[in-house]
Amino acid sequence: MAAAALTNQLNALVNNMFAMGLLDDQFQQLQMLQDSTAPDFVSEVVTLFCDDGERIICELARQLEKPNVDFDRVDSYVHQLKGSSASVGAQKVKNTCIQFREFCQQRSRDGCLKTLDLVRTEFYDLRSKFQAMLQIMNRKAESTEKKKNCDAEAEGAS
Amino acid sequence: MAHRKMMRVLLVEDEEINRLELAQVVARAALKAAAGGGDDDLVLDEAENGAAAVQRVRDAATAAAAPYDLILMDKQMPVMDGHExxxxxxxxxxxxxxxxxxxxxxxxxxxxxxxxxxDDFTSKPLSKEKLGDILAKFRLA
Known part of the structure; x- marks a missing residue:
């Protein structure tokens, strides 16, 4: 697929993520920070968010299974998830983390478990869209590189 | 000829994702300052917690290297928090x-x-605009 078509596909996906309230303006800030000095900046940040999020959600589940829940520790993990969500512009996940921290303060295991289910669903939904986005970005980069090589070959032949 | 010098920034943040973003925001701001005839070089050091930051500052004070021009400090970190x-x-x-x-x-x-x-407080996430204001406030831009 040509780079232009992939760009359209990428824009449509990102616009849809904004329309669904999954992302906020911070994601646009990230896109603006990507330049020739850091061409993979967005994919690096998104990949870190996906890896961190999965690790933190697993840890939260483990903490909440314990007979005596350490709510300060749970809160600290939720704080981390909120921070990385805010960094990447993951609005829905970030807002759910805010609710989650309220349940931590109330020392409510039920509240924490319900919110964990919600944040898990939202995170994996967002992650699958981010993964689709990264695939398109990779294909676009490959397509651009291929065209550059073809142009260089054509120029060499003429 | 415009005055040019090196800007040394210490970034104190435990989360890798935040360090990556902050570093890029700072690097972009330094480039902008260079384009405007200000500081053209940036030395960006990173510390993963408060204790590492204190050590970095101590090392800078005892070494021949110039001291930091700016320290960006997170609050909640393992080992030692930002307040301490x-x-x-x-x-x-x-x-x-x-x-x-x-x-x-x-x-x-x-x-x-x-x-x-x-000296100052700014909320996360740090944007180019917020950092620009900070650099201007402390006459680093």
């Missing part, structure tokens, strides 16, 4: 501007940072 690190850095007599960068922006959080010795 700020207190210890000020206790060493260091006058470098310390700007707290935290997602906890309640007045009590801001006051606690200022009481620890921070």
């Amino acid at each position: 690190a700020t207190r210890r850095i000020r206790g060493m007599g260091v006058t470098t501007p310390i700007v707290a960068v935290s997602s906890d922006g309640l007045p009590a959080d801001v006051e606690a940072f200022v009481a620890a010795g921070a």
Whole structure:
């Protein structure tokens, strides 16, 4: 697929993520920070968010299974998830983390478990869209590189 | 000829994702300053917690290297938090501007940072605009 078509596909996906309230303006800030000095900046940040999020959600589940829940520790993990969500512009996940921290303060295991289910669903939904986005970005980069090589070959032949 | 010097920034943040973003925001701001005839080179050091930050500042004070021009300090970190690190850095007599960068922006959080010795507070995420204001405030742009 040509780079232009992939760009359209990428824009449509990102616009849809904004329309669904999954992302906020911070994601646009990230896109603006990507330049020739850091061409993979967005994919690096998104990949870190996906890896961190999965690790933190697993840890939260483990903490909440314990007979005596350490709510300060749970809160600290939720704080981390909120921070990385805010960094990447993951609005829905970030807002759910805010609710989650309220349940931590109330020392409510039920509240924490319900919110964990919600944040898990939202995170994996967002992650699958981010993964689709990264695939398109990779294909676009490959397509651009291929065209550059073809142009260089054509120029060499003429 | 425009005055040019190196800007040394210490970034104190435990989360890798935040360090990556902050570093890019700072690098972009330094490029902009260079384009405007200001500081053209940037040395960006990173510390993963408050204790590492205190050590970095101590090393800079004892080495021949120039001291930091700016310290960006997170609040909640393992080993040593941002409040304690700020207190210890000020206790060493260091006058470098310390700007707290935290997602906890309640007045009590801001006051606690200022009481620890921070010069300013800004909420996360740090944008190019917010950093631009900070650099201008401390005459680093």
